[in-house]
Amino acid sequence: MSDPLVISIDAMGGDHGPSVVAPALARVVKAGLQARFLLHGQEAALRSAMERLPSIQPLCEIRHADRVIAPDEKPGQAMRRGRGASMWNAVESVRVGEAQACVSAGNTGALMAISKLALRMAAGMERPAIVASWPTLRGRTAVLDVGANIQCDAARLVEFAIMGAAFHHAVHGSVRPTVGLLNVGSEDEKGHEEVREANRMLRQLVLDLEYKGFVEGDDIAKGTVDVVVTDGFTGNVALKTGEGLARFVRAELRRTFTSGLLARLGALIAQAALRRLGERFDPSTINGGPFLGVNGIVVKSHGGADARGFATAIRLAADLAGSDFIAQIDRNLRQMTAAMREAADEVGERNKA
């Protein structure tokens, strides 16, 4: 019998702290997640939030932490002075091996800095990448990086392909994920040097993924590939543009169905279908961004997430912890490094000759 899954939670992070964490735990437990939880935060606040939730009490262990890292605290400051804060201790639980994954809705920069410091990066990686799962016509597409790495060379983009494929396999169950490189056209000569070089590398390398070449912005919602790879600047803009548009659509839908008596009546009659539509575009069903490239599973929840959103982030952490995600990334990064070294040696030999 394998050890039960343990998830470490920074219960003080985000806009709502324990008042969202406790009902989120009740949700995932009710939905059948088999796990225990280490809750880091102020004991009194946590006890009070869990008071009316008897289902989760036997599964939770409270680890008191006095300090909370503020939303505006600089990453450097959090690293130097964060020791003992709820976020710090939540990551530390993963480092010492008493938990297999960690979730926090706190300060992103601080969480990233503390994760790097405590868990270290995978070989060759400098900064974690953040992945977002988009709902598409065909299922879910993983887009990365959506924020942390502003300028990326070709090797970094290949690393994103490796990590995105491991993520899609672990969370969405694809056996051999298809990967596309985001560009402004599909021909080999399109785009800047970094994407063209990454395109050449991905065509040559043998990895646990199926490389499909360049894709364009509209391929994200189409679900043309399982994983869309891009630099953190473009990915962040694309993600936020999409979020803005989704909010705009919701506002227009509301306006449409309150614009008159017939519209209201139509909405009333079609309400079940409209509710399903609303769920399809509900941001809480896509909450949770894991830090890829860190040697350990850390999932960042949106700071404003409600219990439903935070529950999605916990489930994501559990899916990753239950997979061979980290090992797959490690194996593929080694394959990539070996192939690049071989290519460099060949060039060296040729120059010597």
Place this chain on the structure above:
Amino acid sequence: MSDPLVISIDAMGGDHGPSVVAPALARVVKAGLQARFLLHGQEAALRSAMERLPSIQPLCEIRHADRVIAPDEKPGQAMRRGRGASMWNAVESVRVGEAQACVSAGNTGALMAISKLALRMAAGMERPAIVASWPTLRGRTAVLDVGANIQCDAARLVEFAIMGAAFHHAVHGSVRPTVGLLNVGSEDEKGHEEVREANRMLRQLVLDLEYKGFVEGDDIAKGTVDVVVTDGFTGNVALKTGEGLARFVRAELRRTFTSGLLARLGALIAQAALRRLGERFDPSTINGGPFLGVNGIVVKSHGGADARGFATAIRLAADLAGSDFIAQIDRNLRQMTAAMREAADEVGERNKA
């Protein structure tokens, strides 16, 4: 009395040629546009397309052209061998002054190359920028560049701000357009060097626009500013991501309202409101991308546009031709160049001292 507006049209471009151009002209004339049209293309095909549209016959002059530039023709080839083609002649009509604007749904690369060759670029510009008008919660936001300029230094981004503001003023009537620079956060230290430097320049320069600092992807749909400035790579990805998402939403709406008897009944009752919603997201109401930075007005229509979409592109050309758009861009580019020269001189003086 001022001379009447003349618009030159490449009637053979795009997927549909004259069969879309003729009814598009009938639409704009019916809607009250005061203009005459030079139609470049195969005379027989044009006569036949106009046969049942008596309203436009007295306003159109057919200029026969045997050749059509193919959709897959390379820009260099089109420049060398395009002379006499309908697209070439349509642009040429603007060059010689017999038309004030030109519209084509043909090969984008060829149209850009021919426009640059015939009309020349504004001082200091290398390639035209393409602008897209997004529907937003507050009105329309101009986003540029959405395709032509992959890598952009800070000065190029400032030029986009100038051209985008002149465009918004001419087409959407804003008196002093607000401008934002697309980035991954709002603080001055966010993003790569090019956007940070452009941010500094836009804060210092005195131009016909109101600079508001950095904006993020979700500000596009919010309508936070009138003009969103970015490089052609990011802008193209953002535009196509938005288009893909809009198509996804339309597909989901269709699925929602055909998902059962009650949903169908609701849709029937609310049909007027749903039709208005559909129009709000109809791509034909946002068709037409002018080439900014060219010394003349050339509007590219989407190749697959229907008559309604092509009519939108014609109206856009007319709005630009009726404004002081080109003069405003020229005036502001001169202000920018003078300020940059002054700054360079100051540095020179300081180094001498």
